[in-house]
Amino acid sequence: MRQHFGQRVRFDEPMGRHTSLQVGGPADAYVRPKDVAELHHLLEWCRDHTLAWRVLGKGFNTLVLDGGLRGVTISLASWRTLSLEDDLVVAQAGVTHSAFARFCVEHERSGMEFAVGIPGLVGGWLRMNAGTREREMADVTEWVELLRADAQSAERVPARALCWKYRELELEPEIVLLGAAFRTTRAPVLEIQARLDAQLERRKATQPVNARSFGSVFKNPPQDHAGRLIEAAGLKGARVGDAEISPIHANFIVNTGHARASDVLELIEHTRGKVQAETGIRLETEVRIEGEATWD
Ligand SMILES: Cc1cc2nc3c(=O)[nH]c(=O)nc-3n(C[C@H](O)[C@H](O)[C@H](O)COP(=O)(O)OP(=O)(O)OC[C@H]3O[C@@H](n4cnc5c(N)ncnc54)[C@H](O)[C@@H]3O)c2cc1C
The missing domain is CATH 3.30.465.10 (Uridine Diphospho-n-acetylenolpyruvylglucosamine Reductase; domain 3)
Structure with a gap:
């Protein structure tokens, strides 16, 4: 890969650098193909070596777990025409x-x-x-x-x-x-x-736009708003480690310091459990959860 992609491949790349919440373990290989031909070649190469691959954008709606991403993570961030x-x-x-x-x-x-x-x-x-x-x-x-x-x-x-x-x-x-x-x-x-x-x-006025977050944690259930349900469950400001339910908008989790993905995940599950216990509604995550929980 190094021979083919030169500086456009990085190994063990910390995903905190590529996600807005700034948490998450390393990607085995983080590759930035320069054009369609190179992307095609990369996908073929992954198939021939039975390697998993995924594409990541700017990571504004993705939680990468602490164990990081196996295989190849593809970024098209340089395709800007x-x-x-x-x-x-x-x-x-x-x-x-x-x-x-x-x-x-x-x-x-x-x-x-x-x-x-x-x-x-x-x-x-x-x-x-x-x-x-x-x-x-x-x-x-x-x-x-x-x-x-x-x-x-x-x-x-x-x-x-x-x-x-x-x-x-x-x-x-x-x-x-x-x-x-x-x-x-x-x-x-x-x-x-x-x-x-x-x-x-x-x-x-309504969102923690300057904080490190990944946008809406949960999808809105039919005829209601996830933020309203979470706020009604008294969870605004709830924390696990440095992960916090934003006091500005209850459907945002922010990283107030050195949160780990495991803190964020625990807060997501706690929120889901409390809202379900109080309303019977099971919230579905909007944020994409990717990778492995622990690093072996
Ligand atoms: C402050 C804040 C406000 C937000 N407000 C909104 C809002 O109002 N409405 C809303 O809908 N969202 C909102 N979001 C969430 C987020 O901005 C959107 O979901 C946005 O589209 C994510 O883009 P991204 O490039 O960061 O995607 P990523 O998080 O990088 O990726 C999202 C998913 O798309 C896949 N993907 C990315 N690129 C490709 C590709 N080229 N080919 C195939 N798959 C791909 C990834 O694999 C992943 O599954 C907000 C987020 C923040 C932090």
Whole structure:
């Protein structure tokens, strides 16, 4: 791998560096392929060596456990091209939410303002069907470009042919999302900027945006809000080690110091248990939990 990827592979890479909660053990190999051909080669190589692999975005919705990630962890964070095709904003999987917002302002494109405060990369946005009460990725995506592990080349799939669910784009195993096109309309810059500012202000007032967190811990159950249920169970401010249920928003766990993934996991289970005992509702995690609990 070193011969092939040079400095684009790191071994025993601490995942605290690549996740917003800044916890988690090391990835055996953390690889940043430079293009589709190299990604394809890497997936083939993993298959030939029966190695597990996964893709990680910016880790804004992922809890990596303390034992870390076996096999190969792939990052497309250097795939950052943005372009305009008529009314479509076309973004590669590694485009950040902030670069996306800047591009929309510069090119007077409206329609994606809901997404500016959703931190992460375009690949993560798509996989999580990220969204707000107003809209989600399923509503604005025209097509998705993806690579199947057993295919030679990428393919473009119309978004309507994919299986979008609440906070999830259901995919067959072994698919890497390479990018997508999002529908927008033309609007005056000042209008777009005002909507972006309003979104960010609303978030600052209601979420611990400057703390180390991974966004919503639990999905909202039908007709209710996970944050409301957790707050009603008296859990705001509850702690295990340095992991704390945010006093600002009960559906966020923040790392107040040197939390371990095991602290976070224990707090998640404690919360789930208490809410279930009091309401009968079993909360389902939105955050993706990856890796091994202990390091042998
Ligand atoms: C302060 C804060 C506020 C947030 N607010 C919101 C919100 O309002 N709405 C919302 O929906 N979310 C919210 N989130 C959660 C998070 O921002 C989103 O889920 C975002 O889409 C995660 O992107 P990411 O790149 O960090 O994904 P990651 O956490 O890195 O990955 C998420 C999942 O996607 C998979 N994945 C990533 N890239 C690819 C790819 N290229 N191909 C295949 N699979 C891939 C990963 O394997 C993983 O399973 C918030 C988080 C924080 C910290």
